[in-house]
Amino acid sequence: MTDRTDLNSGSLTYEGVRFPFGEGTPFALTDFKRGTAGIRANDAARPGRDGTALGVSYKDGPKHELSIAVIGRGDTRTEQEADTRALLQDLAGVWSADTLRSRSGGLAALTIGTLTAYGHPREFAPDDSALWSGLAEPTLTFQAVDDLWYGPEQVSRVHLITGSTGGLPIPADVPFVLDGGDGVSDHVVTVDGSAPAWPVFNVRGPIQDPFIEVVGVGRLNFRGQLAYDQTLTVDTRPWARWILRDGNPFPGALSPSGARLSDMSLNPGQHRVFFGGYDPTNTAVLEVRIQAAYRSL
Template sequence: MPTELQERQFELSGLLFGDLTPVQCDDVDLGDVARRTGDADSPGADGQQFGLDYHDGRVISLDLWTDTTTAADARSAWGALRTVWSADQVRGVSRAVTTLRMRMPGTDTVRVYGRPRRMTPASQRMRDAGIVDLVADFQTADRGFYADVEQERTLTLLPNLSGGLMVPFTPPATLNAISNSDSTMATNTGDTPTWPVITFRGPITNPSVEWVATGSRLTLQTTLGASQTAVIDTRPWARTALRNDGASLAGQLRGPRLSEFTLPTGSTQIAFRGQDPTGTSSCVVHWRDCFSTP
């Protein structure tokens, strides 16, 4: 479990800044969520016709200053932040993101995913006294603020008399109902739908996961061996379906688009299905509660 930040603190790639650190933060501008619209003028008439709207990420701007007493200390504190802000571990990898954690007054720690962008000295007139003013931008991949603690639920196909798989059985096999069990309920306590990461572990054929109330279901039309796993990552910066050997299974996906398979707010009953005569396969659903504000 990640270490909880103090109020008005931030963390990027292991470097802590904000209150009680050598780099203080005066203010945070969360920015507006960029929106792509399909609006068009009504041909030959007054008014507009609205098309599809899409939300992009936001630019979070931080007003920072080095809280040190000498020019050398200011340079050291600024340099340490500049090093992590360059994001060398992700900038050369397509789709890769890094994590900015933050804690606003009166709330728990949340995180956003994206990449650092601008870091500009705003003023160096007090550098001799150890103070350098900086403005730093972080571009997020999407509009959400995510809980610092990740949740997970594990589902299995159990060959027992209470339900699940019976041997011999007639496919498709289904997960036995575990009434009112936490193991079959996923709860997103945020105010915004969130993006699950789903891991299937073999041996299983045609594994699927379903939100029971809506019937929304993702299925992989493939067979996984006993030593194989497949991960479906619906998060905006990923949107992949990969086997553990790196092979893409995107062509075997059936169901809604990954951009549509969100975990709603509140509690959702989840089901795992597939064909597995051994009863040893499993499905693990990971998610972070998602919020519209930090």
């Protein structure tokens, strides 16, 4: 179980940047308010009578709010004020996230304690009323993509076993006959948290036409070949939903004969994962990366 009690420290992380705040830094986290997810509802008034016809509704991502006290150091007030001004410049630059905002698809990670929300830093509202004494306390906001908090990443590895199943039960719809290069292996993964989690799968070659099946959830069938030094990344998370080969888009890799990425959410509990494909070298590996999802800090 993730320890979620340390809420006086955190960090903001995005490509090329990791900015810690809280205990042990000159940026003290003095207040944190979790945002509320807005609701987009397709409700309608009942014509000619009382009541409301309730339709399908969707949640927006909440906006979280932080207050950070910036505490300058120095032997005199002048030195303290100068240090605070320099620290404010650093904080404002990090929160502006210019490189992140300039392109689509990138996300920042806001960590409070040990749990993380994904999204973008937004407003930076200064409060310089005590700047002359070496103190400033800006209020910052963070727009999250959803209303969940995610735990540390857990990684499981499944090594492909070729030529023999080793007594493992093979799913009935495996579309090939095992020979010297075909193989299938399985592994049980445990999903913690209080909400469904979305896995990220990494397949390291060499392998041809791999498949990944989570029993009772869905099976992803892929078409194509990976060399020994290539990796297929399958990101099922709602803000990603992409398939990459060595970091580049790999169109047509997912066969329509299987599940879609949007089918692959994993409820808390244990799940058996099968990994198969053609690999005569016996070296292909599947990594299953999961962050437990929580509905509250």
